[in-house]
Every structure is written in C-alpha cells, then in structure tokens.
Amino acid sequence: MHDFYADDQGRYQTAGHMSENGQLASAHPPAYGSWNGDASPYSKWDPRGWSLKNKIFLALGIIVVIVAIIVGSVLGVRANRYPNYSKLDYTLQDTFSGSSFFDNFEYFTGTDPANGFVQYISRANAQWLNLTYASSESAVLKVDTTYSGSQAASGRQSVRITSNNTYADGLFVFDILHTPYGCGTWPALWLTDPSNWPEHGEIDIVEAANGGTFGNQATLHTSDGCSMGVKRKETGSVQNKNCYYKENDYSGCGVTGTDSTYGPEFNSNGGGVYAMELRSAGIRVWQWARSNIPSDITSGSPDPSTWGTAFADFPNTDCSIGSHFKNQSIIANIDLCGDWAGADKYYKTQSDCPNTCKTFVRDNATSFTNAYWEFKSFKVYQSS
Template identity: 75%
Template sequence: MNDYYAQNDPGHFQSGHMLQNKTPVGSAHPPDYGDWGGDATDQQTDQYSRWDPRGWSLKKKIFLAAGVVVVIVAVVVGSVLGVRANRYPDYSKLNYTLKDNFSGSSFFDNFEYFTGADPTHGFVQYIDRAASTWLNLTSATDTSAVLKVDTTYSGSEAANGRQSVRVTSNNTYADGLFIFDVIHTPYGCGTWPALWLTDPNNWPEHGEIDVVEATNAGTFGTQSTLHTSKGCSMGVKRKETGTVDNEDCYYEANGYTGCGVKGTASTYGPEFNSQGGGVYAMELRDAGIRVWQWIRSEIPSDITSGSPDPSTWGKAFADFPSTECDIGSHFKNQSIIINISLCGDWAGASKYYTKQSSCPGNCKAFVRDNATSFDTAYWEFGGFKVYQAS
C-alpha cells in the first residue's frame, strides 16, 4: 500500500508521511528544503552576512534607500544654505574723484531752506534763509558752517514750537562717496538732529539714508539707518563694528524704525565733540551702503589728502550690503539734508525723553519755556565733499 501511494499519490506521500517524519526512511542526509517545499528565503538569507545586501529583505532595502535620499538632500540643502549665508557683495576698489565741495562762506548756497510742517511731528518752526540769517541760526565762515536752534524766545513767543532750520541740497545723487567733516554735534533735552539723504518728493519709494542721527542727551552714540519700500532686508552677512538694531528696512517695519546700526558714546554728542569732532563717511554704490566714523585724531590720511579710498579703511561702522536689497532700485535721486527737530516722534517719546535721557517734565513744555537750554543744540561743519567713481 505504501508502494502504491508512493507511485500513484506522491503529493499525499510527501505531505502526509514524509513531512511528518521530516527525514525519509533510509536517508542519511537532511532534506533540501529548496527542493522539498521548506522556507527557502530564510535559508538563503542565513547564507549571507548581515552587511551583504543580497540577503536583505525588500523592506530593509526601501528603508536604506530612503535614508540615503534623506542624507543626500540634507547635504545639498546644507551646502545651499551655507553658500547663501556666506554671500557678500564685491566691494572692490573704486577710483573716486571730487564732484562737489560744500565749504567756506558759501556753504549754505548749496542748499534750499525747508519751511513746511515737520514730517516727524516735531515741536519746531523751520524758517527760511532770511529769517535764519537775521536770527543767526545759520552762518558760515572760511573755516566752518553752523546750523542751530533758537536760544532767544520762550513762552508765548515759542508757543507753536521753537525756531530751527532744515536745509536740502540743490544737487541730487544716485551714488557716490560722501565725506562729512563734523566739528560739533547737537545735543540737549528735546533735540532730534540728523544728517541724512533722501528724495523728499518720493519718500519712501526712493529710500532714506540716515548717516548721523541721535536724540536728547546725545550720550548713547549715533545711529545709521535705512528706510525703504518693501523688499530690502539686512538679515545677511555683514562686516561692521556697530550694533544691529533691526534688520527689516521697510519703513513701516518695527514701528517705523527702519534697519539701524548703533554706535558707542564716542560716536556722537559730548564725548565726540570733546575730541574735536571728526569725520563721518558714507559710500552709496550698487554693492551696498557703508558708513564709517572717526574722531579727529584718527581720520585716515587719504581723506585729509583728498584721495579717499574706502578699500583701505577696514570694517565700516554700519554695513548695508546689497545681498537681499537692490540698492540701485531702492535709493534714487538722493539729496543731503541737515536739520534739528525738537520733540517729535522719536525725541519726544517718553521712552527716550524721560526714561533714557532723564529729561524733565513734558517735552513740548520744556522746549517752549527753556530757550537757554539749547546752547549746545547746534551743528558745526568743517565742510562736505562728494566724490564719484570715474
């Protein structure tokens, strides 16, 4: 009967008898499961090292492939981000030649006097050239030019704001190297002086560059700031010695503060003045905008000789590279502006007037009633020079 089933029903014989006894009768060797129907995959896997991919399951291979893809993507993204983070414009040397020289007794002939309402809401009356000359608020000699705040009128005579001056250069600039020789910077409670550039008729579309700006006591250093339309950011690699305040230059960002860089006490006010003043230099070019500052004894010799070369000056005080800001499209038709506002949006804010500078009472009341407190509220310039690349 066994012979019959072996001959006529081999499937039955194998599954019923042979697999129950595992080893056929009379066989001295274990069965070959590849031939007898056992788990061939497990047996083959055991034949390879765990590091040999021929023995890996499909799932393991898929996981490995996914891991390799992740690593490759991470390396590529890391490389791209690294390159992006280290982008920096080419500030290669430019050969500058003198274009404009604002100096001597004709200094103010280069400017128009602004007589409108203060755009920064200052408690100030900007007066024309005739009135300014009569009150001696602007004057110039062979050696310097002075622009200051009235120190005569008080009370009802200053009920609508203290008289001051704001002038705008007749010439405009798309680029250039600007050298500002500053002998004295204005300071005192309620003051808001600035030396800056903009296009007054197209603000903020054509941008604003605040080269020198401070408020009240003037003991906290200067601040250099850009104000622009949308699309100008300074969250990039920069080479500067100042302290970054904000990185978004859009004029409405961060409470209308723009993207500023702050200096130390020696860059403005009493400490700067005590050193005999010094020089502020600003370079406007497609690669970016940079501002430098030196006290009188440290002015580079190439500036005093009339052959300025920014490539030799080292790190700027404030660096605004073109990496994520198209300088040429954001800054156009720039005029040089000098003014001293009083109170207003910045100097009059309690955060700066009272808390930072410990100024007394209400800003407007102080400005109205204390004429003699503005004896130090004046600019004095040795002259301005504007160079352009040839």
Template identity: 65%
Template structure:
C-alpha cells in the first residue's frame, strides 16, 4: 500500500478485470471528516452493445422512420385486400323464370318492324328504302320458315349510294332474354351489317347493344359491343369465351369503339353460314348483359323444345358484360331490335378495315357503286326472333 496523504488511508478494490482503483475518503485520526483516506472502487461499466433490431438502442430519427414504414406497410396490406376483393367481385347471375313474351317469325316477320329511311348517321354509301320499295325490289321478304333482308345487287352505277334496308322493332324492352335464330349473315367487301338493340331517339343516353356485327369479308369473327354514356366500364372480372377488346364503353372513347368482345371465326360470316347458322342468345338484366352463340347442332334443348329457357344452364357466355362497374338498368333502357346492312361508312369504309385488313379493291364507295353483283352474299336470313321476360 502506498501513502497518498499524511492523514489518509488507502483501500484497494479490484475491478472485473483484476485492476485496482483508489478513492480518497475524508477522515482524521479521530474519525472526523478532516482528512482523506484512499478507497478503491470499480471502473464505470462499459456501454452495452445492442442488436440492430433492438429498438432500445435506436435514435429518435430511426424510430420515426421505422414507424412510418410500418404504417405504409399496413396501409398497403389494407389497400391490397380491398383491391383484391374488388378484382374478384362478380354479380349474381341467379336463375330467372323466363316466359315467352313475343315471337317474330314466318310471313308476318316484318310486321313487327318499321323501316328507317333517313340519311345514314354513320356516313354510309347507302340509301335505306321504305317497306314498299323494299318489297318491290325484293330487298325484304318472308316465308313460313324464314325472313330475308338484303342489299340491292343491281349492276347499274349507283352514284348516290347502294339501296339497302334498316328495320327497327315497334316494341321496346328494358330487360329480357332475346333468342335470335340466324341462318345466314351478310358479308363481302363494302358491307357493314349488324343485329343490335338501341333507343334510336335517345342514343347514346339509353345505350346500344351490338349482338352481331362485322364488316367487309368478315373473316375475323363476330364483334359484340356496348356503347354508353360515361360511367360504364368492363375492366372487371368476366366469365366469357370470347376475347375482350377495349374496356371503356363510353361512346366517344377509343374512336367510338365501345367495349367489345370478339368471337372466333366460326361465330360469323361464311364459316358460320356454311355450318347452317345458329342461335345467338342475349340476356339483358340488372346483373349484366351476356351473349351466347350456339352452332346449329349445339342449340340447348331448353331453347329448342322448352317455353322457359334457362341461361344459368348454358355455361360461360361468348361475351360477358357484368354490372360490377356499370349500372346496367340506368345505361340500357327502351331498347328496340334493329337489323341493317350498311355500305362503307365510318367502319367498313375506313382504310384500316377496307384495304389494310381485308384487302378490298379500289375505294369503298367506288366499289360499292359499280359492283352490284358482288353483293350476292350481303343478306340476313332469320328463322325467328323470340323474346322472353322474367316473371
């Protein structure tokens, strides 16, 4: 022991490493606190090293950053879950009890329609004729088994537009199941045929449903399309066998394309006709709009032999337009059935289709004016239209 003060004592203590430290404590020989004595004490403990994931060792800044990241992750999980639910949302197409409301067939088929004679709103090279002219020119006629609507095949140069027919049903519908038995579809350069539903006096406010539509040589299958005002989109879960096109149904979007679904080659045109035609069924209801196509040999028995067809038994539709992001009842009202064959116009006459896709000759209007004989396949033939309403 070494002396550190005349009146001090030294006391040694070892630390945890075996080293001694000295501390002077006040005392005198009588025990009074006048002098000092030495006393050893441990060194201050070293700082404790904590793991990187132990928040007790984090700075305030680091804690705030981690907390913010946790909040972001939680929000992302919640949003992802909500979006997942939305992505899988699908309407309830429960079975409805349909009963027959109207049949259009036989020799009285055209009695259910009015003939449109105004200028073509889609800029076609066409003259739509009235019922008397159509009858005289044999552009519309019906037998006990079928009804035909066709384009004039006169060889004369029709410089003001080729004569054709557009008919609109006198009855209108807000909903229903529509069964169209079709034997022959029109095709050929310059043609633009369609079987569709709309409210001609309130378009596009009351919507348009294109059940069958093609153009020119029609080798790319049937196009089924909706045209609406804003607020109707099909970027949702759908159950269909056709190929979806644009998802925005707004009539002005995507160059007026609407939201369409394309069927395979056999759903329209020469291939469809050579197979004996078939049945198109379109269901219009609050849950959505669905369109099925059945070839002649595959028509369901509840369509052929029943007074109450059941779409819920038919499997996936060719085209499905669910109500998930579209209020069907507000977008589709007062629908009439329309059948027509336009010539050239905004669709068939566009170079994108007329010359680029279908390689048709000259210009559309020149071809249509000078080649009447080339329109021999430009006709619709229908066995019947049947309309069912849910009771």
C-alpha cells in the first residue's frame, strides 16, 4: 500500500508504502537531500539541524557580543563624564590692594617646609630691609639683594605671607605686574591650609623655578584619592594625573602653560591676570596677558561662563573637591633652592645655572634683582 503527497507543482508523488503488517515503511521524503540520508534534512541556516556543540558556540558568541556592547557603553559613558560648570553669580567679598595690602597677611618665619635655602623674615624686618612695601598702585614682595657670603650662610632672606582670611570656595582674581625669576628662585602664589596640609589640599595657581622661561605651572596637591585621569577641558599641557602629594616625586598633578604665562616674557607684556575658581564642580585656572583681560573682570562683574576654555581644569569627576580642599588661605612667597629649584635636573640640566644652588644663592646677592613679585590687586568673589 502506498501513501501519496502533493509536491509544490500539485502533482501526487509516492511517499512510501505500507508493510504487510500495516506499518509505514517509509514516510515523506526528506525536505532536502537524498533518500539514503547522505545530507541533513535542514538548511545550514536552520538551527534545528545544528549540533549541540554549534548551538553552544553560538550562544557563547551572542553573550560575548552583548557583554562587549554593555562594557563599551559603560566605558564610553564613564570616559565622557564631566561636571556641570553652570553659571554662578559672583559678588566681591575681599579686596587686597593699595598701601594696606600687607595688613591682610601674616608673615611666616618658621623653617621652610620645602627645604629651601632661605630665611623667611618678619614683617618688621621685611619693611626694614625693604623686602615688602606697598603704594596706591601696587604691592612688592622680594628677595634680599644686599647680603652675601657669611651674611647669607644660612640662606638668603625672603618673604612668605599668608592671608588672615580663609575660604571654602570662591573666585580668586590676581592682577600681577611682575613675576620673580632667576637662578635659584622658586616663587609661588597658592592656596592651602598650612595647619592641615596635605589633608586640606593645596592649589598652586602661579608657580615656576629658576629662569622662569618654561611657563607657569598650576598644580594640585592632595591626600590620597584625587585623580585627574578623566575628561578635561584646558589649553595647558598635563604633567601628571595623580594629585596625591606623595606620587611623582611629590610633584602633584600639574598643568603647564606657554612661555608667555610666566617670567621675562610675561613681565615684558605688562603682566596680566590669573583667575582661579574653586567650587564643588571642580577647580579651574585662567590666565590673560594685560592686553586681553576680559572686560567683565575690569568692570568688577566677573563671569567665568563667558571666559572660554580654562588654562587648567581639575574637575570633580574622580576627586571630591569639597573633601580635599578646605579652609584655604592665600599665600605668596619666594623660596630659594629647595625641592624644586635646587634639584639638579631643574637647576643644572634644565636651566643651566652655575655652581650649586646653595653656593649661588649665598654668594650672588645682586643676581636677585628680578626676584620680586609686584601685585596690583587680589580680589575674592563669592557666589550668592
């Protein structure tokens, strides 16, 4: 007995025959291939014909692709994290200028924490030696240019001042007429809490060493857990990304500007303005030559949202700004030799300065005629 089935042309074909006991001896022919089972009855694209091994490989491949997509998306989102530097309305809180400039500061007279070959002196001695003085136009802080040899055997006399007021945040605008430079010098304009360093952080706004021909460096020094290996928007060149004070030979996470941002070139252009914004979203530093100072700074209504890309950008992405920076005082000083300016790789190799740093500083008083800060004003704004 035979069974019949209709092919796709509508014709009946023999499908098989019945055995004598009535059982079907051969069912419908395979969909593909021959009657003798030489090939699978399924297309190679039909999973029903795949082996278990191939199905497992497919499943693993799909899982790998899905994981790769998820990881890629997460990494992409993470790499593009960036804080919201929304506009803040700033009002003037403190002004340091004119003949009373130094009344706002204390004079540090202790041993130099940075191992400098320097004697920081009191206000009375600084005034007697004419190392600090102020007029209606500017305030000057400088290094002694008188004593040499045995008179400077313990280091050359200089000044370090710390503001009486402290700040948790704010916009700091520094109008600078002259930056110090010369072999052996290490000047800085910075913020920190001297009684709680490094736990409360350090923000170096203007800093350089020796000849001052390599541009300004803005740097953070913090306790552990502050990294700048994240998306940033800045025009300066990144030196290091880990801000932990012990890393990278205690150099912090610095950003360096062009030659014109410090030293002889900066001074010859009439100086300029540095601005530093300290807020929960991050820390940013801008710098302008005298001829390019934004009009809103000149008018006394600064608006950082209009200033464009900062010179240095330290976002809060992987660094809790509020946790790492507290109780900040403004500090200005001129150190001599020390951990930066006195290191051979900076004093000799980079700057080609003579003798050893300490010998030069001790014996060459008149070489420090350009080792002085001249400030037009410091202004501190706070958001309302």
